[in-house]
Amino acid sequence: MIDTDFELLDISLYTEEPDRRVVPLRGLDAPDTPEIPEGAVVSVGLTFRLGREIEGLAFEDSRHHEGLVLATVRTVLGGFRAGGPYEVRLQPERLPVGRVHRGVYELIGRFTDGDGRELGVARHRIRVVPQPAAYKRRAVTTAPGPAQRLSGAPGGSLAW
Template sequence: MDASRNTDFQLVDMALLTEHEGCSGRPGSAHPERSEPVELPEGALVTLCLVFRLGRDVDGLAYTETRVRDGTVEAAQETQLGGFRAGGPYEIHLQPERLPVGHAAAGTYEVHGVFTDRHRRPLASAYRRYRIAESSPAV
């Protein structure tokens, strides 16, 4: 997460959740002081949870992320979050995603995200890392 000094938008927490987990107090939360990536099993169903506060009303809030592995952009996606009044905290769960399976998908991913308003003005940025671990074959 970027410890942004923007008073219009404060990203409180960002976590990759596996099935049946909630955002609050999540050990897999992405914090800037965390140097190790969150480890996730291949094929897991994960949901990105965003918790934020707003210093003003924001129309057309969007979150755009770019996923990079080994210096190559793997995916880029924009999600429209909607309009919000000043206050919060707001907790938003993005669409669940199934992580890929197999040797080619294993590795560390870096994800760069940007929150923008309807005029595409950046409000905050976020950064997280996760590692997809290959499952051991059954013996």
């Protein structure tokens, strides 16, 4: 049974690299699937309102790709008084890179209270697409390779 004292107002992905933007997640029945480039640094943003005080509010994020459960991460958000809206941003993470990681992912977010009672469930899809060419060029030119001399090495230059 879903608790009526919990209302999810918004769930979005915040990208930090290669560009800063907010990607609202609209649910499985949305007409379009948001696209995020592989290797992007993203964090999940949650906005919710509570009709009662909840101790030990937790968000469990389950990720599915091509029918397989890739990971399930449970984050305890803490205790909240009745009211809101409350906004919580989860830790940023980098999406994987490579052809095998591209495609549509189903994301299932489940909210529970400290007693393990389910308060709400949100289901979304995102599509991981190839990195933009400009981002690939920038990553290659800024990351030192094994054949490059480290700054400060004997005979090396300290100039950037």
